[in-house]
Amino acid sequence: MTIRALSGRPVAELTLDAVRRGEIGLADLRIHPDTLDRQAAVAKQHANPQLAENLRRAAELTRLTDEEVLAIYESLRPGRATPAELTALSGSLASRGLPRCAALVAGAAEVYARRGLSRAGTNP
Amino acid sequence: MTAQDRRPVGRVRFMDAQRVNLDGFAVEDVELGLIAMRSPNDPEPGLVIRDGQVTEMDGVPEDQFDSLDTYIARHGLDLEAAPEAMALPDVQFARRLVSPDVPRSEIVRLSAGATPAKLARVLALLRPAELGQAMTKMRARRTPSNQAHVTNRLDDPLLLAADSATAAAFGFREIETTVPVLADAPSNAVACLVGAAAAAQGVLIQCSVEEALELELGMRGLTSYAETISLYGTEQVFTDGDDTPWSKAFLTSAYASRGMKMRVSSGAGAEVLMAGAERKSMLYLEARCVALARAIGAQGVQNGGIDGASVAASVPCGLRELMAENLMVMMRNLESCSGNDALMSESDMRRTSRTLPIVLAGSDFMFSGFGSIQRYDNMFGPSNFNAEDIDDFLAMQRDWGVDGGLRTVPADRIGELRWEAAQMCRAVYQHLGLADFTEDQVELAVDAAGSKDLGETDTLAVVGAAHAIRDGGITVVDVVAALDELGYEAQAEAIMDMTRARLAGDYLQTSAIFDEQLRVLSLVTDPNDYAGPGTGFEPAPERQAEIDAIRQARGVEDLRAEQAAAAVPLLAAAAAAPPGQDPREVIIGVSPAVGRDVWRCLSGLAVTDVLAELLAGLEEEGCTGRVVRFNDTVDLGRIGLAAARLAGSGIGIGLQGKGTALIHRRDLAPLANLELYSVAPAVTPELYRLLGANAARHAKGGTPDPARNPYTDEAIEARYHTTVIALMALERAWVKPGAPAEELSLEGLR
Numbered sequence: 115m116t117i118r119a120l121s122g123r124p125v126a127e128l129t130l131d132a133v134r135r136g137e138i139g140l141a142d143l144r145i146h147p148d149t150l151d152r153q154a155a156v157a158k159q160h161a162n163p164q165l166a167e168n169l170r171r172a173a174e175l176t177r178l179t180d181e182e183v184l185a186i187y188e189s190l191r192p193g194r195a196t197p198a199e200l201t202a203l204s205g206s207l208a209s210r211g212l213p214r215c216a217a218l219v220a221g222a223a224e225v226y227a228r229r230g231l232s233r234a235g236t237n238p
Numbered sequence: 239m240t241a242q243d244r245r246p247v248g249r250v251r252f253m254d255a256q257r258v259n260l261d262g263f264a265v266e267d268v269e270l271g272l273i274a275m276r277s278p279n280d281p282e283p284g285l286v287i288r289d290g291q292v293t294e295m296d297g298v299p300e301d302q303f304d305s306l307d308t309y310i311a312r313h314g315l316d317l318e319a320a321p322e323a324m325a326l327p328d329v330q331f332a333r334r335l336v337s338p339d340v341p342r343s344e345i346v347r348l349s350a351g352a353t354p355a356k357l358a359r360v361l362a363l364l365r366p367a368e369l370g371q372a373m374t375k376m377r378a379r380r381t382p383s384n385q386a387h388v389t390n391r392l393d394d395p396l397l398l399a400a401d402s403a404t405a406a407a408f409g410f411r412e413i414e415t416t417v418p419v420l421a422d423a424p425s426n427a428v429a430c431l432v433g434a435a436a437a438a439q440g441v442l443i444q445c446s447v448e449e450a451l452e453l454e455l456g457m458r459g460l461t462s463y464a465e466t467i468s469l470y471g472t473e474q475v476f477t478d479g480d481d482t483p484w485s486k487a488f489l490t491s492a493y494a495s496r497g498m499k500m501r502v503s504s505g506a507g508a509e510v511l512m513a514g515a516e517r518k519s520m521l522y523l524e525a526r527c528v529a530l531a532r533a534i535g536a537q538g539v540q541n542g543g544i545d546g547a548s549v550a551a552s553v554p555c556g557l558r559e560l561m562a563e564n565l566m567v568m569m570r571n572l573e574s575c576s577g578n579d580a581l582m583s584e585s586d587m588r589r590t591s592r593t594l595p596i597v598l599a600g601s602d603f604m605f606s607g608f609g610s611i612q613r614y615d616n617m618f619g620p621s622n623f624n625a626e627d628i629d630d631f632l633a634m635q636r637d638w639g640v641d642g643g644l645r646t647v648p649a650d651r652i653g654e655l656r657w658e659a660a661q662m663c664r665a666v667y668q669h670l671g672l673a674d675f676t677e678d679q680v681e682l683a684v685d686a687a688g689s690k691d692l693g694e695t696d697t698l699a700v701v702g703a704a705h706a707i708r709d710g711g712i713t714v715v716d717v718v719a720a721l722d723e724l725g726y727e728a729q730a731e732a733i734m735d736m737t738r739a740r741l742a743g744d745y746l747q748t749s750a751i752f753d754e755q756l757r758v759l760s761l762v763t764d765p766n767d768y769a770g771p772g773t774g775f776e777p778a779p780e781r782q783a784e785i786d787a788i789r790q791a792r793g794v795e796d797l798r799a800e801q802a803a804a805a806v807p808l809l810a811a812a813a814a815a816p817p818g819q820d821p822r823e824v825i826i827g828v829s830p831a832v833g834r835d836v837w838r839c840l841s842g843l844a845v846t847d848v849l850a851e852l853l854a855g856l857e858e859e860g861c862t863g864r865v866v867r868f869n870d871t872v873d874l875g876r877i878g879l880a881a882a883r884l885a886g887s888g889i890g891i892g893l894q895g896k897g898t899a900l901i902h903r904r905d906l907a908p909l910a911n912l913e914l915y916s917v918a919p920a921v922t923p924e925l926y927r928l929l930g931a932n933a934a935r936h937a938k939g940g941t942p943d944p945a946r947n948p949y950t951d952e953a954i955e956a957r958y959h960t961t962v963i964a965l966m967a968l969e970r971a972w973v974k975p976g977a978p979a980e981e982l983s984l985e986g987l988r
Contacts, residue, residue, distance in 0.1 A: 221312070
């Protein structure tokens with residue numbers, strides 16, 4: 115089983131020679147979603163389904179840019195988004211093929227409304 | 239009564255002046271949350287499950303769940319194990335936790351089904367030794383490890399590099415840095431990365447700053463883990479911290495998505511400090527944090543007070559609570575990074591008392607930041623143990639025969655590594671156009687015990703370097719290429735090896751570290767298999783030897799060499815010693831190795847100088863002396879008595895090579911004597927001269943005022959007993975039963 119970087123390049127090819135040839139970019143330093151899914155399976159076998167779920171969410175997030183990831187984090191902080199905005203974000207994540215992240219955001223949308231963690235004045 | 243009369247008596251004033259009384263001790267106060275465990279307001283443990291869903295947890299019905307309850311109830315509990323775990327009486331649960339016959343996996347299974355209030359109740363039942371026993375069994379990784387803080391007041395890159403190399407050489411497997419000036423962060427990350435690579439492979443690096451920057455540094459491969467993602471035990475304080483369980487869960491996944499190891503941070507006292515403890519105990523609130531940590535999918539938790547450690551330490555049972563927090567993390571099958579990272583007392587005894595039980599039990603990380611630099615350079619604030627304490631810690635490991643993750647590094651090796659690290663750092667900064675440092679600056683950083691030894695530095699150069707790294711998009715690949723082009727091929731390879739190893743993702747599993755061969759040690763690859771005496775982690779023989787061989791250890795051969803170096807061509811054996819006739823003659827009897835293997839007393843005085851003083855004292859009082867070596871005993875009483883019996887006056891002085899001396903008279907029993915200097919390390923030339931003079935006064939029939947033993951409150955036995963043992967071994971080797979006494983030449987003595 116070949117371990118690859120996010121770029122698709124086999125990790126074994128990330129050598130000092132490749133550095134010398136100037137071949138290695140940022141995507142070669144990033145972890146591949148398959149690797150995270152594989153680690154998720156290992157975590158589950160070792161009695162930690164929550165760690166497994168986290169790693170599966172992480173596998174989904176490899177497809178987003180750093181800016182997108184930080185923007186979603188910002189939306190989830192208290193008082194940043196309305197429930198409707200969170201629901202919309204959840205929907206967009208689902209449609210982009212990130213169902214686990216979508217479910218996380220959907221859960222937040224529901225609870226934030228009830229606990230006053232949504233943006234002020236926009237609670238339903 | 240005057241004010242003077244009302245003040246406490248001297249005995250109390252003396253006690254008041256001790257350092258422990260600088261510490262704050264709080265009266266237990268439930269209203270403020272100043273209670274370690276078992277607040278009357280902690281809920282009764284309970285769990286109601288209907289149709290596969292939690293409808294009530296720890297006395298709170300679902301419609302009243304706050305955000306923490308909701309997240310824990312929906313994601314954090316194993317509902318299959320829950321009925322059994324919740325029905326198990328607290329005492330039964332606690333006993334299983336401690337018993338070596340119940341495997342770790344069984345406790346992990348049950349704990350997954352236990353609510354926060356349940357685990358808080360169970361852990362409050364454990365006594366300190368039981369906490370230790372349970373910790374030994376429950377920590378996730380078999381091999382214990384340790385983490386270092388590496389920071390300085392100036393963010394000086396050369397010093398950071400040298401100190402990282404030093405920390406890596408001492409055996410720390412994680413290095414956490416932070417900054418007094420946020421903008422410096424990228425520079426600190428690079429300096430620590432380069433410095434650690436000079437000393438050891440596979441050290442994980444963290445730069446603790448705000449989330450976005452920390453993630454960015456990780457994504458560029460400059461750092462490799464994060465741990466300052468804080469959780470709190472009440473919704474109010476959590477929200478005040480500008481996060482929710484969902485935002486933290488997302489952030490946890492964000493770190494993993496960029497291939498970064500991450501643990502969360504919590505611990506007693508945080509809620510109390512924010513006046514938001516809601517009248518609950520510290521252990522219960524922490525139980526909520528730990529349950530949440532598991533629920534959001536973090537692989538580990540840094541707790542055990544952390545910034546609130548001294549809050550916990552201020553209340554009764556506070557230290558027990560801190561240790562229970564760590565244990566709770568282990569029960570939830572997570573990595574424990576066990577605190578001990580904030581100086582919780584001004585008293586050396588109290589801070590040792592706080593840390594020692596965890597070192598003895600063994601944790602994934604004994605410290606979530608041992609201050610490997612001096613206290614004043616620790617930009618997290620002083621840790622509970624710091625550079626001041628590294629030798630103490632190494633001695634403690636050795637005393638108890640436990641692996642605290644550290645090892646002795648020979649003095650010259652520390653010098654070499656610091657030099658290499660600082661040179662590498664300077665070269666990389668220059669090569670990448672970050673900053674130009676001078677050879678003099680490298681030399682200062684190599685020799686510095688802390689940033690105060692650096693003299694004037696250019697802090698703007700650091701900010702400039704940091705900007706250049708951030709704006710220039712410098713990644714680990716740039717650092718590797720620079721090292722390679724500068725001729726540091728091995729270190730460049732090492733960092734590439736680590737980069738590849740990280741991409742395999744194995745180090746994202748619970749409790750993962752890399753060993754120095756870049757093997758991942760984790761819950762998966764190195765699971766703790768403790769099941770009672772004779773099982774579990776034991777240092778391998780090589781590792782045990784490393785723990786035992788502290789640099790201060792001395793053997794008989796070391797001492798023989800030291801004594802040989804002090805040898806002088808004096809005290810030749812002149813002849814067999816005849817009995818004296820002169821009533822003013824006093825014999826100085828010396829032990830068998832004097833003039834052979836033993837030349838220097840414990841006080842540091844040369845044996846020949848001591849003899850010269852004794853002879854001078856005799857002369858002052860109009861007596862004469864001869865020096866005779868007795869070869870059939872090491873016992874000072876016998877030597878002194880034999881000397882007295884040989885002396886014309888019937889008075890003898892006995893002197894052991896280590897410096898212990900006495901005056902004897904021919905008619906006394908061997909163990910009786912006239913005067914004795916028993917504290918050899920503290921005897922001065924003047925006192926030896928006085929002993930000589932007093933011996934002469936005895937010889938003349940007088941009754942001199944005996945010389946007083948010098949007294950000291952120092953740990954004189956701790957300091958000298960090992961030397962005494964070796965010296966006596968040297969003496970014993972020359973003993974020949976029945977061998978005659980020999981007169982030693984005084985030539986050259988005076």
